[in-house]
Amino acid sequence: MRAVIVAAKGAEAEVREVMEDELLVGVGESGTVELDVLYSSYNYKDGMAINGGGRGILQSFPIIPGIDIVGTVTRSEDPKWSAGDTVVLNGDGIGESLHGGFATRARVRPDALVELPEALSPERAAALGTAGFTAMISVLQLEDAGVTTESGDVLVTGAAGGVGSVAVSLLAGRGYRVVASTGRVEEEGDYLRGLGAADLIDRHDLSDELGKPLQSERWAGAIDVAGSTTLANILAQMRYGGTVSACGLAQGMDLPTSVTPFILRGVTLTGANSVNAPRTLRQRAWDALAAELDLEKLDEMTTTIGLADTIPYAELILAGRTRGRTIVDVNR
Ligand SMILES: NC(=O)c1ccc[n+]([C@@H]2O[C@H](COP(=O)([O-])OP(=O)(O)OC[C@H]3O[C@@H](n4cnc5c(N)ncnc54)[C@H](OP(=O)(O)O)[C@@H]3O)[C@@H](O)[C@H]2O)c1
Known part of the structure; x- marks a missing residue:
């Protein structure tokens, strides 16, 4: 798998190939749902995590930043999810104390996952993030x-x-x-x-x-x-x-x-706290987003970057120089 990694507190973030087993275990509480990550997105907090190796955001090392994931389940030990499901995950500690979405693979906890709403493509769900x-x-x-x-x-x-x-x-x-x-x-x-x-x-x-x-x-x-x-x-x-x-x-x-x-x-x-939002609130908010957001307006506010761009992008978002929302295409 390919991932952005911050190896230690204060270390520069880097993009590299890693053996999946090397990274997807051992950080915080391991999850039981494995995903192919399709997209992540870029948030202010990701800028804080990458710029300067943490600035108080990152809690475990080494760690993959990225507080959002839209991905396809490849294996699940939890009966709620099956291989092939497309899911959305925002927060729940990923990209802070658990490995996050700036990677091609992820292992996550099942409880905060939301099924991708039918009205949204994976890109648009990531654009919302x-x-x-x-x-x-x-x-x-x-x-x-x-x-x-x-x-x-x-x-x-x-x-x-x-x-x-x-x-x-x-x-x-x-x-x-x-x-x-x-x-x-x-x-x-x-x-x-x-x-x-x-x-x-x-x-x-x-x-x-x-x-x-x-x-x-x-x-x-x-x-x-x-x-x-x-x-x-x-x-x-x-x-x-x-x-x-x-x-x-x-x-x-x-x-x-x-x-x-x-x-x-x-x-x-x-x-408002998105990280620890209970499942019922997650579902309510995502249902409402899917039902009412003007998708053309969402597209107008969205930019897409690749995995390696996530590192220089930190400075831009912290300086307030980005506009709207940014999708991270982890396979680009
Ligand atoms: N509570 C939660 O769960 C949660 C979730 C997501 C984000 N957040 C927080 O919400 C904030 C915005 O996140 P975001 O992802 O929207 O970031 P963003 O895309 O970087 O937007 C932040 C915007 O704030 C404005 N701004 C920047 N510096 C400012 C300053 N010194 N004084 C006043 N306004 C300033 C700028 O907008 P203009 O150029 O238009 O002024 C900037 O574009 C961050 O603090 C983030 O940590 C919290």
């Missing part, structure tokens, strides 16, 4: 909290990135008036309007200065990939009873806020 899955979890969180298309504008930050692009497209498809926050208004404005954004704002208006604890009420709902000052300002700008789904830390892990938006405006802050 963890970012798309997370965007859908956040959309479901807003709806479950009672944010409706009548409630008012919904903000999406990091809109030109992976989670952001899918979130804009999904929310617009559901009839929300979506405002996209991006650091690339000039460069990606047409792209974001094409995905369904009704309006754009410059992300620096949210990220650069911490405003007052309560600001003018603007957002009925928000999906935030940035954290830090951005999230604090969003909370201060929420309308009465609004909900924010926080799913990322592209600006930072801190959150310099106060209780004010919660106790004076009844704001809800909810968190």
Whole structure:
């Protein structure tokens, strides 16, 4: 098999041929389902894993990065899965503490696998990947909290990135008036309007200065990939009873806020976690993605790279210079 490998903490990632038995056992808890990997995808976290041999993401060594897999089952010790099934796996520790998807073969745990939805090709399921899955979890969180298309504008930050692009497209498809926050208004404005954004704002208006604890009420709902000052300002700008789904830390892990938006405006802050999502949520989110995502828009936001490209790509994604979603064709 061919794989990207990070041999030790701090080591440079490399692409090489390896004997399957050498690598697919012995890292964390071995899985019982073997796969031919068809595609993986590239997420911000993969950039963090590859760039600098871990940056806190990688937990075991040697390890194959890649937090997403779309693959064909070749052997299964679990009766739920049989040879020939095409399956999707996002998170569940792969590419962090268990071997991941930047390889031609994988051995994974059965419980977090989802059957490839009929409406999606393996490429498109990979294009969605963890970012798309997370965007859908956040959309479901807003709806479950009672944010409706009548409630008012919904903000999406990091809109030109992976989670952001899918979130804009999904929310617009559901009839929300979506405002996209991006650091690339000039460069990606047409792209974001094409995905369904009704309006754009410059992300620096949210990220650069911490405003007052309560600001003018603007957002009925928000999906935030940035954290830090951005999230604090969003909370201060929420309308009465609004909900924010926080799913990322592209600006930072801190959150310099106060209780004010919660106790004076009844704001809800909810968190999206794709890695440990229970099977029922995985199935719900994938069913919804398959049913409602505009596939032409998905194709417009997608780029494909090969296995060896995954190493230089880390720097690009961490610098916020990639757009939309990136498929990793592991056989290329
Ligand atoms: N909770 C989960 O389960 C989960 C799952 C997936 C991802 N995430 C997290 O969500 C975030 C986004 O992931 P992704 O895969 O969408 O990454 P991505 O494709 O790299 O997109 C991130 C986007 O954030 C914006 N951004 C970059 N630096 C920023 C800064 N300093 N301040 C504000 N915005 C900034 C950029 O968009 P613009 O150029 O449009 O501003 C960038 O394209 C990451 O932090 C990732 O770890 C979490």
